[in-house]
Structure formats: structure tokens, C-alpha cells
Amino acid sequence: MFYREAGDFKTSYAEDAQTFPIKFDRYRYYFVMAVGLAILPFAVNDYWANAVFVPFLIWSIAAIGLNILVGYCGQVSLGTGGFMAVGAYAAYKLMTSFPDLNIVFVVILAGFVTAAVGVLFGLPSLRIKGFYLAVATLAAQFFLVWLFNRVPWFYNYSASGQISAPERTVFGFPVTGAATAPWAQYAICLGFVVVLAWVARNLTRGTLGRTWMAIRDMDIAAEIIGVNPLKAKLSAFAVSSFFIGVAGALFFAVYLGAVEVGEAFGIQKSFLALFMIIIGGLGSIFGAFAGAAFMVLFPVLLKNVLVGGLGWPTDLAAHLELMIVGGLIIFVLIAEPHGIAALWRTIKEKLRLWPFPH
Amino acid sequence: MPEQLIFATEVALNGLMTGVLYSLVALGFVLIFKASGIFNYSQGVLALFAALTLVGFQDGQVPFSHLINATFGTEIHGFGFELPAIIAIVLTLGVMVLLAILIEKLVLKHLVNQEPIILFMATIGLAYFLEGLGDIMWGSDIKNLDVGLPQGISPVIDTVTYEWFGYGFFIDKLDIVATVIAAILVISLTLFSQYSKQGRALRAVADDHQAALSVGVSLRFIWVLVWSIAGLVALVAGIMWGTKSGVQFSLSLIALKALPVLMLGGFTSIPGAIVGGLIIGVGEKLFEFTVGPMVGGATENWFAYVLALVFLVFRPQGLFGEKIIERV
Numbered sequence: 001m002f003y004r005e006a007g008d009f010k011t012s013y014a015e016d017a018q019t020f021p022i023k024f025d026r027y028r029y030y031f032v033m034a035v036g037l038a039i040l041p042f043a044v045n046d047y048w049a050n051a052v053f054v055p056f057l058i059w060s061i062a063a064i065g066l067n068i069l070v071g072y073c074g075q076v077s078l079g080t081g082g083f084m085a086v087g088a089y090a091a092y093k094l095m096t097s098f099p100d101l102n103i104v105f106v107v108i109l110a111g112f113v114t115a116a117v118g119v120l121f122g123l124p125s126l127r128i129k130g131f132y133l134a135v136a137t138l139a140a141q142f143f144l145v146w147l148f149n150r151v152p153w154f155y156n157y158s159a160s161g162q163i164s165a166p167e168r169t170v171f172g173f174p175v176t177g178a179a180t181a182p183w184a185q186y187a188i189c190l191g192f193v194v195v196l197a198w199v200a201r202n203l204t205r206g207t208l209g210r211t212w213m214a215i216r217d218m219d220i221a222a223e224i225i226g227v228n229p230l231k232a233k234l235s236a237f238a239v240s241s242f243f244i245g246v247a248g249a250l251f252f253a254v255y256l257g258a259v260e261v262g263e264a265f266g267i268q269k270s271f272l273a274l275f276m277i278i279i280g281g282l283g284s285i286f287g288a289f290a291g292a293a294f295m296v297l298f299p300v301l302l303k304n305v306l307v308g309g310l311g312w313p314t315d316l317a318a319h320l321e322l323m324i325v326g327g328l329i330i331f332v333l334i335a336e337p338h339g340i341a342a343l344w345r346t347i348k349e350k351l352r353l354w355p356f357p358h
Numbered sequence: 359m360p361e362q363l364i365f366a367t368e369v370a371l372n373g374l375m376t377g378v379l380y381s382l383v384a385l386g387f388v389l390i391f392k393a394s395g396i397f398n399y400s401q402g403v404l405a406l407f408a409a410l411t412l413v414g415f416q417d418g419q420v421p422f423s424h425l426i427n428a429t430f431g432t433e434i435h436g437f438g439f440e441l442p443a444i445i446a447i448v449l450t451l452g453v454m455v456l457l458a459i460l461i462e463k464l465v466l467k468h469l470v471n472q473e474p475i476i477l478f479m480a481t482i483g484l485a486y487f488l489e490g491l492g493d494i495m496w497g498s499d500i501k502n503l504d505v506g507l508p509q510g511i512s513p514v515i516d517t518v519t520y521e522w523f524g525y526g527f528f529i530d531k532l533d534i535v536a537t538v539i540a541a542i543l544v545i546s547l548t549l550f551s552q553y554s555k556q557g558r559a560l561r562a563v564a565d566d567h568q569a570a571l572s573v574g575v576s577l578r579f580i581w582v583l584v585w586s587i588a589g590l591v592a593l594v595a596g597i598m599w600g601t602k603s604g605v606q607f608s609l610s611l612i613a614l615k616a617l618p619v620l621m622l623g624g625f626t627s628i629p630g631a632i633v634g635g636l637i638i639g640v641g642e643k644l645f646e647f648t649v650g651p652m653v654g655g656a657t658e659n660w661f662a663y664v665l666a667l668v669f670l671v672f673r674p675q676g677l678f679g680e681k682i683i684e685r686v
Contacts, residue, residue: 076475124667124670124671127670127671127674128667128670128671128674129674130474131397131474131478131625132621132625132670132674132676134478135617135618135620135621135663135666136621136663136666136667136670138614138617138618138663139618139660139663139664139666139667141663142659142660142663143660143663143664145659146656146657146659146660149656150653150654150655150656151654220684220685267614271482274479274482275479275482278475278476278479312428313428315498316424316425316428316494319490319493319494319498320490320494321490322486322487322489322490322493323486323487323490323491323494324490325483325486326483326484326485326486326487326488326489326490327483327487328483329479329480329482329483329486330464330465330480330483330484330487333469333472333476333479333480333483334465334468334469334480337469337472337473337476
């Protein structure tokens with residue numbers, strides 16, 4: 001009815017290749033963007049920004065990054081937490097060494113630093129595959145966290161071993177430090193998400209994305225048809241780490257403000273990111289968003305219901321939350337192993353044919 | 359012998375003992391991986407869960423008492439009696455078998471033929487679930503586990519080494535017991551898989567699922583069996599680690615330590631798990647002893663992974679793993 005390709009005539013190649021070929025999807029996308037850009041910055045309060053929107057946006061970036069590596073290039077990584085820590089510490093060192101540098105450039109530079117580290121730890125992927133690689137990336141996770149914990153240069157010899165973000169402004173508005181308004185936190189994260197999601201979408205449907213997918217599907221076959229595995233794998237590691245580094249920098253500078261590395265970027269964070277893309281859907285940008293939304297929103301919701309609604313003690317609620325999250329992961333994997341993105345595709349297929357079943 | 363070397367020997371011996379415990383956990387991984395191709399992340403949490411249940415039975419705790427108290431406002435804590443260790447162990451074993459059956463029925467059965475990464479994620483989900491369940495059932499405070507295993511410095515080794523080197527080695531009796539038990543466990547598992555009917559079926563499944571099915575091996579029974587054995591291994595590992603450092607959440611993290619052990623030894627090899635565990639146990643202790651002080655200590659956190667990583671670059675299938683043959 002309203003969800004049809006019919007009647008929506010494409011007259012140029014660019015129109016034909018657009019991300020949302022169906023008119024309804026396009027308008028939905030404009031609507032979401034309008035709400036996100038024009039309404040929410042004026043509507044968010046401290047609670048919503050800190051509990052929901054900012055973590056959701058930051059984790060979306062991390063999930064997109066990990067999805068590029070795992071979902072598009074097929075290299076399973078458990079080092080997300082470590083790479084986020086690289087982004088955070090790079091941002092910290094840049095902020096304190098160059099106080100005049102704009103925070104936006106700091107975050108982007110932190111992303112490039114992380115990309116370099118990611119390429120370094122991606123090198124073994126040329127020899128090691130599958131689970132062996134997943135465990136090998138744990139080396140990155142544990143080594144990096146240890147490094148930032150033990151080498152005082154990284155935290156500027158501060159007594160507590162923590163790093164905390166000094167105040168930096170964009171267009172005169174503080175976005176890091178204690179004086180930051182919730183809307184400013186939200187706005188800068190949203191800006192990065194929009195740009196990076198656009199970059200990711202266009203990278204993954206271009207030449208680079210196709211070489212990644214060729215490597216994912218069968219690396220030997222890809223090599224035979226002329227894909228250079230060295231270039232493809234390392235570029236995937238670089239791009240993925242760039243995204244994760246940006247997410248780490250934002251997580252530290254904008255969201256938390258002060259960070260203790262073992263706590264903020266531990267192995268749990270690596271698993272969390274992996275959950276996001278598995279539940280959201282491997283190899284899908286939308287999936288990364290859906291997974292991030294699910295994993296960020298669900299615990300908040302559960303906590304509100306159990307502690308706020310039923311009046312349970314917090315520790316009991318936390319244990320039950322673990323059980324429910326674990327159970328839900330299993331349930332989602334059984335019901336739809338390809339994640340929310342696959343569910344969404346099915347719904348769209350059905351909508352297209354509606355009201356007919358076939 | 360120079361003094362440094364004597365210290366290093368003591369450190370290496372202690373590392374060997376730790377390595378045995380790593381091997382124990384790794385063994386559970388290998389068993390499940392061989393029989394079902396599942397990379398079972400929840401092995402460490404299984405050990406935690408087993409240890410928690412054992413303590414709970416021993417102390418006569420009422421399961422879910424915390425939850426019941428919070429919901430109904432009652433004040434139940436214990437049944438008021440304590441079970442002897444041996445009965446508690448048998449009961450816990452029963453719980454682990456029940457758990458194996460439930461896991462097969464509720465999780466694995468529905469995930470047959472999925473990609474390995476999906477199965478891996480499912481076991482992470484399982485790990486979360488079991489962790490929450492264990493805490494809700496038995497409470498999350500640190501508990502002491504004592505099933506009557508000997509503990510403390512071994513006087514025999516102390517005196518013997520004192521006579522030899524003029525310096526008594528500190529070796530915990532518990533570590534010696536752990537080594538002996540691990541050896542018994544490995545030998546009996548090897549005998550079981552080589553000579554019993556079920557063991558043969560287990561190896562058949564490990565070799566080829568479909569071929570095993572076609573000659574009448576029940577895949578589902580084998581899976582329950584294998585998860586029960588993994589539960590047993592988890593229980594033994596849980597008892598050892600729990601006696602050593604108390605039953606607490608960090609127990610489940612030994613699973614992460616077992617991963618580099620597996621990589622080193624190869625995912626599919628039982629001897630590999632043992633040798634890998636020993637190499638990593640000794641290696642990380644010696645590295646911490648020699649290099650640790652220079653770089654700020656706590657190198658045990660990452661040494662095992664980096665060692666495994668470097669090793670894999672040269673031998674991607676691990677020490678004893680089957681050679682990886684890839685075809686287009």
C-alpha cells in the first residue's frame with residue numbers, strides 16, 4: 001500500500017543506488033534525522049542524555065566499527081575494549097599536550113592512532129583464522145589495558161592512575177569537562193554518529209567493502225580472484241579500529257569524563273560490543289544501531305522495572321538482569337540467528353507484499 | 359647452585375602446579391569442542407557454579423533464599439544442618455548432570471547446524487545466565503570452600519629441598535593434590551574414551567557428526583554425556599580453585615586463562631591441553647619473576663595471550679592440533 005517501489009521512478013543511476021530506495025523508508029529516515037537533530041537537543045535532560053542517548057550513540061559508533069571487522073570482513077575480534085582504551089588515552093594525551101587543539105580534531109586524531117594500533121594487532125590475522133584469531137585479539141585487550149595501567153606516562157603521572165578530561169569547547173559551548181550541558185554531549189556524539197555512519201555505509205558498498213565481503217565469504221577463493229588479503233584484512237582492521245577509537249575517545253572525554261582503564265575498558269566491554277552486533281545483525285549498519293539500542297536500553301528498562309517498579313534490592317536486580325540478558329541472547333540466537341536486522345528485512349518483505357501473503 | 363637459579367626453580371615448580379589447574383579448565387573446553395564443535399565459553403562459569411552449589415549444599419543453604427526473603431519478607435537462610443563433603447559432592451554432580459540435560463534440551467538442540475560464532479555467542483549468553491543464576495541461588499558473597507583437602511606448606515618437600523640446596527621450597531600441599539587428581543582425571547578420561555562403548559561413540563561424533571548419526575549414535579545423548587563430563591571437570595576445577603582462593607566471581611575468569619592454553623595446545627587435543635597448561639603456568643611465573651620487576655609487574659594478565667599469539671603466528675594449529683587444511 002504505502003510501502004512499495006511501485007510509482008517511485010528512478011531516473012538516474014545515483015537515485016537507483018541510494019540507500020533507501022523506497023519512498024516510505026526515505027521519509028522515515030528524514031523524520032528520524034529531523035527528530036534527532038532538531039527536537040532532541042532541546043528536549044534532553046540530564047537523565048535521558050546520560051542513561052540513554054549518549055551511551056547509545058557512542059556504542060553505535062563502536063558497534064559499527066566492530067561490525068566492519070566481524071560482520072563485513074569476517075575477522076572475529078575480542079579486543080574492542082582495548083582499542084577503545086587506546087582511543088581514550090590517545091585523546092587524553094592529545095588534549096593535555098595540545099590544549100589549543102579543537103576537541104573534534106582530537107577525537108579524529110585519536111581515531112587514527114587507534115587505527116595504527118589496530119593494524120599492528122591485525123597483522124597476525126594474515127596467519128591465524130577463526131577462533132584462534134578471536135583469542136589472539138584477547139592479547140590486545142589484556143596487553144593494552146595493562147599498558148595503560150602500568151606505564152605512568154599515559155596517565156601523566158597522576159596519583160590516582162585515572163585520567164580525567166579537561167574542559168574543551170566547540171563553538172564556545174563546553175563539550176567535555178564538568179560544565180558540559182546534556183544537550184552539548186548529545187549533540188557532539190550525534191554529529192560523529194551521523195558522519196561516521198554515512199562513511200561506513202559508503203565504504204561498505206564500495207570497492208573496499210566488496211573486497212572485505214569476499215574475504216569474509218572465503219578468503220582463499222577471494223585471493224584467487226585477485227583480492228589482496230593483506231590489504232583487505234589490514235584495511236578492515238584500520239577502519240574498524242578508527243571507529244572504535246573514536247567511540248573510546250568520546251566515551252572517555254564526553255560521556256564519563258574520568259576513567260580508570262580496567263573498569264571502563266575491560267573485557268566485559270569487548271563482549272558487550274560483540275553482543276551488540278550479533279543481536280543487531282552481522283554485516284549491517286542498521287544492525288549495529290539496533291544492537292546498540294537493545295543492549296543500552298534493555299538494562300535501563302529492566303532496572304527501572306525491577307528496582308523502581310517492584311522495589312527489589314539492587315544487587316538482586318543486577319543478578320536477575322544478568323540472567324535475563326543471558327537468556328535473551330540465547331533466545332535471540334535461537335529465534336533469529338542473524339539478528340534484529342534480519343527480522344527487520346523479513347518485516348519489510350512482508351510489508352511490500354501486504355495485504356497478500358505471498 | 360646459585361641462589362637466583364634456586365629461586366627460579368621454585369617459581370617454575372609453582373608455575374607447574376598452577377599450570378595443572380589451567381589444564382583442568384582447558385580440558386573441559388577440549389572435550390566439548392571435540393564432541394560438538396562448540397567453543398564453550400561458559401566452562402569457567404560452570405566451575406564457579408559447581409563450586410557455589412557445593413558450598414551451598416555443604417552449608418545447608420536454602421537455594422534462592424535471598425530472592426524468597428526479598429519477595430515475601432521472610433527470613434529464611436539455611437536448613438540448619440550441614441552435609442558431609444562427599445554427599446555434597448555427589449549432589450553437586452547430580453546438579454551438573456541435570457544442568458547438562460537442560461542445556462542440551464533448551465539451547466543446543468535448537469542451534470544444531472548453526473555457524474560456530476553463533477554457538478560461541480550462545481555459550482557466552484549461557485555464561486551470563488549461569489552467573490546470574492548462581493548468584494541468585496546462593497548469594498554473591500565470597501565463600502570458603504573446604505572439602506577436607508590438605509593445605510599449607512608441604513613439610514616433606516621443604517626438608518628434602520633444604521638438604522639438597524640449603525633452601526626449603528614452598529610448595530602448597532593442595533597443589534600436589536591437584537596435580538595428582540588432574541593426572542587421575544586425564545588418565546581415566548583417556549581410558550574412558552579409548553576403551554568404553556560410550557567413549558567410542560564420543561570419538562565417532564567428534565570425527566564426523568553425520569557419519570556417527572548414520573551408524574546409530576545418538577547425538578543428543580552424546581552431547582548430554584559430554585556436557586556432564588565437562589560439568590565434572592568444572593566441579594573438580596571449582597573445588598581446587600575454590601579451596602585455594604575462595605569461591606567468588608573471579609573464579610569464572612579462569613576460563614579466559616584457559617583460552618591461551620587451548621591455543622597453544624590446539625583446540626582438539628587432550629594432551630595439548632595438558633602440555634599447553636604447563637607451558638603457560640611455568641612461562642608466566644618465570645616471566646613475572648625475571649622481566650616483571652623491570653616493567654611494573656602484573657605481567658601475568660597478558661603474558662599467556664601474547665605467548666600464544668606469537669606461537670600461533672609460527673604454528674597456526676597449535677602444538678598438537680590437527681593440521682588445518684583449507685579448500686576452496
